[in-house]
Amino acid sequence: MKLYYVPASCSLATHIVLRELGMEFDLERYNPSEGQTETGSAYAGINAKARVPALEFANGEVLTEGSALVQYLVSQTPEHELALPIELVARARVQEGLSFVASDFHKSFSPFFSADTDDAAKERAQALIVKHLEYLETVFGDGREYFIDNKLSVADIYLFVVLRWVEASGLELNAWKKVFAFRERMNIRPHVQSALEAEGLLEAA
Incomplete structure (x- = not known):
């Protein structure tokens, strides 16, 4: 997985959750003023909303919106203390x-x-x-x-x-x-x- 982020923005929440869960991921910084990521990719081609966070999977699929991302991530680790309650x-x-x-x-x-x-x-x-x-x-x-x-x-x-x-x-x-x-x-x-x-x-x- 790759997390597209802007330092100190709301994408930090997804970043922290990834680390808390012990998941493997890469980080790629997005520069809103330039519309590009640190590797020179046009961010609008990754996330048409031009906002962070965005999480890109190995198959190229991209998931956005912080609340959705953190819930998706904890659903992958149901035994972790961060997992959503069953009740x-x-x-x-x-x-x-x-x-x-x-x-x-x-x-x-x-x-x-x-x-x-x-x-x-x-x-x-x-x-x-x-x-x-x-x-x-x-x-x-x-x-x-x-x-x-x-x-x-x-x-x-x-x-x-x-x-x-x-x-x-x-x-x-x-x-x-x-x-x-x-x-x-x-x-x-x-x-x-x-x-x-x-x-x-x-x-x-």
Whole structure:
């Protein structure tokens, strides 16, 4: 398998999951400003949406969208601690958590990664991020270590990646002490560290 990625972007979640599962894969960096990968391939020919992540299989088939990718990957290793629960409600709760992170929380940061965003839009986005962080602080307020049912899941990995963007929005995550502690716990996981190192992000971690 080959993972197409942009450092520190949402593709980091898929990257971490691949390492947590011990899967063999290659990395190929995508440069959005040039529309090409590091080997000179036109990325639009790999993923017409021109977004990361994209996972390319040996037969040339490509799968995209982070939530779909992490669920696909853990389905290949049903005995791993990251595997989706068998019980349907527990499984749906993990998917619920993934949906929140991918659709609500992730999207609220978009204005901070666009050069065309005006200050008013950034202020509205920051207010929404604060709302999401307050929700998360309440979730972790019961003493749990992990986001969903206090059990490590792919939702935690995706959440960790998005929480790394908080400071880029002008906020300081340590204002939400329990959420900050969660990010710190996830950050020191060995496979998280190896993914950060591979993407050149350890100094920014």
